[in-house]
Amino acid sequence: MKSIKAIIGDKVNVFRGKEEYMLEEFSNFIEENDPDIIVCPECDSFTFPYLVNRAKFIGLNFNIGREDYDNIEARKPYWAKGRISLDNIILGNDFNEFGVCGLVERSRFSLLPPTIAGRWTANRLNDSRVCFELMNRGYVIPEKRGNLEHVRKMSNLVERDKGAIILPPKIGLHENVAELDFESQFPNIIVKYGISYETVGLDGIEFREDAILPHVTKSVLERRLYFKRLRKNFPKESIEYRYCEQRQSSLKMILVTLYGTSGCCWNRFGNVLAFEEINRRSRELMVKSKNFVQEKGFEIVYADCDSLFIKREKSSREDYEALAKEVSSITGMPVALDHHYKFLALLPLKSDPSMEAQKHYYGITFDGEIVARGIEVRRHDTPKFVKEFQTKLIKTLFDYNSVEEVETLGYNRALKAIEDTIRELANDRIRLDDLTVYKILRKPLQEYESRLPYVSAAKQMEAKGLYIRPGNVIKYVYTDSDHHNPLCRIRPIQQNEKFNFDKTKYADMILETAKTILSIFGFNKQYYKLKFDTRWFK
Template sequence: MARLSGWLLDASIQNREAVLWIKTADGRAVRLTDPYNPDFYVRLKDNADLGEAATVIGQHPNVLEAHVDWRYPSVAERRRTEVIHVTVDGSRSFKGVLADLEGLGYIRDWFNVDILHIQRYLFKRGFAPTQKLEVELDAGRVLRKATVLDDGVEVAPPPFTPLIFRLEVESGRPEPDPEKDPIKAVTILDESLAVEEALEGEEEWVLKSFQEEVLRRDPDLLIAPDCVELTLQYLMERFERRGMIPQLGRERSNTHEEWRPRGQPIPGRVALGLDSYLQDGMAGIVERSRFAMVPMGLASRWAPGRLIDSRQCYEALRRDILIPKLRSPPVYETTVKNLVFMDRGGLILSPITGLHENVAILDFESMFPNILIKYNISYETVTPRGVNHSKPGFLGELTKRFLERRLHYKRLRKVFPKDSTEWRWCEQRQSALKEILVCIYGFSGCDVNRYGNVYTYAKINEVSRGLLVRAINVSRRMGYRVLYADCDSVFVQRDWASREDYEILAAQIQEELGLPIALDKHFKFLVLLRQEADPDIEATRRYFGKLTNGELFYRGVELRRHDYPPFLKEFEERLMGILFDAETKEEVEQRQYMKAVEYVVRMLEEVASGSIPPESLIITKMLRRPLDSYRALSPHVSAAIQMIQSGRRLKGGHSPYLSPPINFIYVNAEHPNPFRRVMPADMINGDHHHYDREKYQEMLLDVAETVLGWKGFTGEGLGFKKKPRSLIEEVKNRGRKY
C-alpha cells in the first residue's frame, strides 16, 4: 500500500466514486478515486411501521441498504429519534430513488436530501479541498485512508499554479452568440493582468493553440471572467462548432457529451472567476473553501449565506443532527407585527454634524460574533421566553473557531511589512473570514436558513443595542462627548485627550462590558456630514477627516466611488488637504476654509477654460446585465452602444454580460439625443479637447459642497444656478414653488 502527501486541489463525484486530485510538494497532480454511495434519512408519519417500511425501501433496485437508525431531528432536540437510513448505489440514481419513495405515501420528513453530492462526500470524509493530506492508496490508486496534516495556521496558500486568460469574440451584436460569433483571440495574462501572450488568428488555430498552451503550462487553476458560467461554456461551444474535442483537462476527453459534474467542467483543474480571484485572492479562496468544506470553484462563487449553510450542514452531520430541507418551517412562528415590535435592529446615534477636533473612533472587535459566543445565542438556545444557558449553543461553537482564526491572521499581518506578499496573504485570509462572520449574524434569521430562528436574530440586535448604550454611558461618565455611534463603533471627543487617554477609555469599556473594543482611528480633524440625498437629515457612515499621523480618511464621499473621474478625485483630496493644513480648529474654520474656497474658484475657471485633459475626466461605470435589457439610455449604456456601432470591443471579451467597465466623458449632457450626450473614452484621440464644461463644473461643485458644505458653502454663493443633487431634493424644490 502506497503513501502520498499533498494538498487536495479538487474533488468531484462521478456516479459511484469520488475523484480526488492531490497536488504534491514536487509539483505532480495525482488522481485518486474513492467509492461513493449517497445516503439520506426519512421520518415516517405517525403509526407507520419503521421495520416494515425499511424492508420495503430496501427492495428498491437502486437502494443498497435501508435500516432503522437514531438521530437528532434538529439542533434543539436533546433526544434522538428513530428514522430510516437509506443508502443509494450512486449519484445518478439518487433523484430517481427519492421520486419513487415519494409515492409510498407514509414518509413525513426528508433529511440530508438537498445538499450536493460533493458536500455529502467531503462532510463524511471530514476533509476540505486545499487542506494538506496524507493518504494511503492501493495499487489502483483507490483511497484507503486519509489524514489531515495540520497546516491550519500557514500564511502561504497551497502552491497551486494559475493560468489567467480572457476571450476576444468577433461580433457585431450587443450580446455575442456562441453559436454564431467566433473567438478571435485568447489573451493570456500574468498576475498583474498584463498581457503575457496573445493568441490571435483564425478561430481553429486559436483554439488549438490555447489547448496546447494549457497542456504545456499544466496549470492547476484556470481563471477567466465568469469562468464557469460563461467563458468555459463559450469556449466549449466553439470547440464543438469547429468539430474539435477540447483537451483542456488532466484527463483525455473522447467526446463532447462526456458527463461532467456541476462546478468541475475541466478534470484535474479548478475553474475560478477572475473577479473572485482578484477580490478574495488565493489565500481568501482557501479560507472560503475550508470554511464551507466545498471545492474552491464552488466556494469562490457562493455567497456568504450559502457558505454558512454548508458549514452548518457539516457541523450538524458530525454531531448526528439531521439536515432538514431548505425553507423548512421556522422553529418559532410569529407575525410581522410582532416582529416589527420585537426587533429594532442595531442602534444608530445620529451624528453631530460639522467640524470636530481630536476625535477617536472606538470599534468593537467582531462585535456580533463575540455576542454569539459570550451570550450563548444560537438557534436552539433562544426562545420567545429568553435564552437557555444550560448547554453551549450550536452557533457559538461554530463561530468561535473561525473568529479565533480570523483574529490570528489579523494580528499576524502586523508582523510583516505592509503590502508584502505575506501581509497580503494574511489580509486575504482575515478579510474572507470577516465577510463570512459578519453574515452569520444576518443569516441567523434568514428564511433560507435551514436552522434559522428569527428570535436569534432579534436577540443579537437587542444585546448589541444594550452594549452600545453602555459604551456610550461609560464614555460620558469619563468626560467624553459622544458625537456619533453606529452599531459597533462609537465616535468620542474630549479636548486635549491624548491617544493614551482614548486607549484607557477603550480598556474601561472592555472591562465593564466584557467584549473587546479598541481605538480604531484617531482624528486631528473630523467632519461628520449630512445625507447627500436629503441635506436636512444627518448621514450615517459619511464623514472625512485628517488622522493624527497626517493621513486623510473618508467614508461615503466621492473619493470612495468608482464612477467619479480621476480629476475630481484628485480635486477632492487636494481640497481636503488644503482645508486641514492647520494646527487648530479655528484655523480650519477661518484661514484654511477661505483658501479652500479660492482653490475651488481656480479649478472652476480651469474647467471653464477647456484646458483639462479629457483623459482625466473619464467616468467608469459597469454594465451589470445584457446591454439589450436596458430600457433607459443611461450615459454608460449610450456609450457602450456607440462603441459597438463603431466596431470597438467592450473590455472583457466584447461581452456586456461579463460586467465590463464602460469608460466615457460628457460632451453635451443636456442634449435631447442620448447618443450626443457622451463619448466613449476609446473614441478620444489626441486632437479631441472638447468636453461639457458646465457638467464638469456642476460635478466639481458637488464635490466642493461635500467638503465645505458644513461651513455653508454652496455653488449658488459663487453665482451658479443650483441643481438638485437627488430626486428628494428635486421634489422638495418643486413643493416650495407651490
C-alpha cells in the same frame, strides 16, 4: 475573434492572427504554464463554451484542462477539468478584491472545492459548514428553509423587533476625536451569550455548550482577528499586507452573513428570535458604554451600531486607549481605539442640510491617514480623477493645527484647489482613463427600463457586436451630458481611443465632490458653477 489576452503574474501575452493559430497558441500556453486557477469573464456561460465550440468548428483539438474529454458535453460544467476556473466578477465583486487567499478562506470554511466556494454566496457557504457540523453530530438536515415568524403578541414584537443603536452625528468639524470600536461586536455577542438558532425561544435563551452558531462563529472570528492584527506588521503596499487583507475581508463577509441571516427565511436554520436577541444585546452594550464614557467627561459626537466617536479637550491617545480598556472591562467585550482623528467632519444630508447623515463623514488621523465613509472617494463608480481631487481637497483643508485655521486658511486653500483643478479640465490636461466611469451590469440588458448612462454605453457596445452579459464591467466617458438622446450623452471607452469629453459635466462632478467636503463651511456650489461656466465653458 480578434485576439486572446492571457496574464500570468506581471507577464501579459496577447495572441493575434488567424483563429486556428490563436486557439492553438493559447492552448499551448496554458499547457506550458500549467496554472492551477484560471480567471476570465463569464467562464461558464460564454468564454469557455465559445472557445471550445469555435475550436470544434475549425477541427482543432482544444483543451485547457488537465484531462482529456471524448466530447464537448462531457466537459460541462468543468471546461478546464483539473483546474479551478472562476469568473473575474463574482457576485458583483472583482475576483482580485478577495484574490486567491480569500478564495482559500472561503473554501476552508465551507469545506467546499474552490470552484464551488468561489461561486456560492456567503449564505450558502455558511449553510454548507453548519450542515457539515450537524451531520458530524448525527443530526438529520431539514429540507425546509427558515422559520419565518413566531406567533406572539404585538407588544412583544414592538419591543424586540429593533436594530442596533445609532446616535445621530453632530454635524460639523470636530477636533481630537477618538473612534472606539467593538471588535466584531455581533459575532462576539453570539459567542459570549451562546445565541443560536436552537437556543432562543419566546421564553428567552437556553444556554447550551454545543450550540451550533457560536461553535461555527468562534473559529471564524478568531481566525479573522488573527489576520487583522497580523497585517499591522507589514507595510500597506507589501504583498504580505494584501494577503492578510484578502483573508480577513473574506472572513469578515462570512461573519457578517452569520449574523445577518440568523433570522432570515433564506437560512435553512433561521430563527428571527435569535437575530432579535443579538440586536438587543448590542443595544444594551452601547447604552452601557455611552453612559460610562459620558460619566467620564467625554462628549459623544456620533455612535453607529458598534462604534463610539468621542472627544474631550486635551485628551491624548493614551487617555483614549485607557478608556477603551475600561469600556472593554465593564462590557466584557473587546474594545479598541480604531482611529484617533486630528480632525473629523460629520456631514448633513445633501437633500436636507438640516438633517444628519448616517455613515457619511471624513477625517484625518494624527498619523496622516485619510478616513472616509459614504462619500465619493469611497464609491466604485467615481472616476479616478475625481477621487484623487477629493483626497487632495481633504489633505489641503486639514493641513493645519486648529479648527479656526481649517475654517479660514484651509478653506481658502481648498477653494484655490478647486479652481486649479477645473482649470486643468478646461486646458485638456486630464487623461481619458482618469475620467472613465466603471459600472457593473447587474442584470440582462433588456431588463433595464431606464436609459442610465452605463446602460446606454452597454447598448452602444452591443450594437458594435460585443457580447454584453450581466457581470460585465461597462466603461464610459461623458461626452455631451445635456443631449436630448441618452445614447449621445456618453461614449463607451475602448483601448487607446481619443475623443473630446464633456468638460462642463466633469467640472460639475468636481464641484459636487467639493460640496460634499466643504458644505459644512458654507460652500455654495451654484455660485462657483456659474463663475466657472462663465469664465471657461461658455
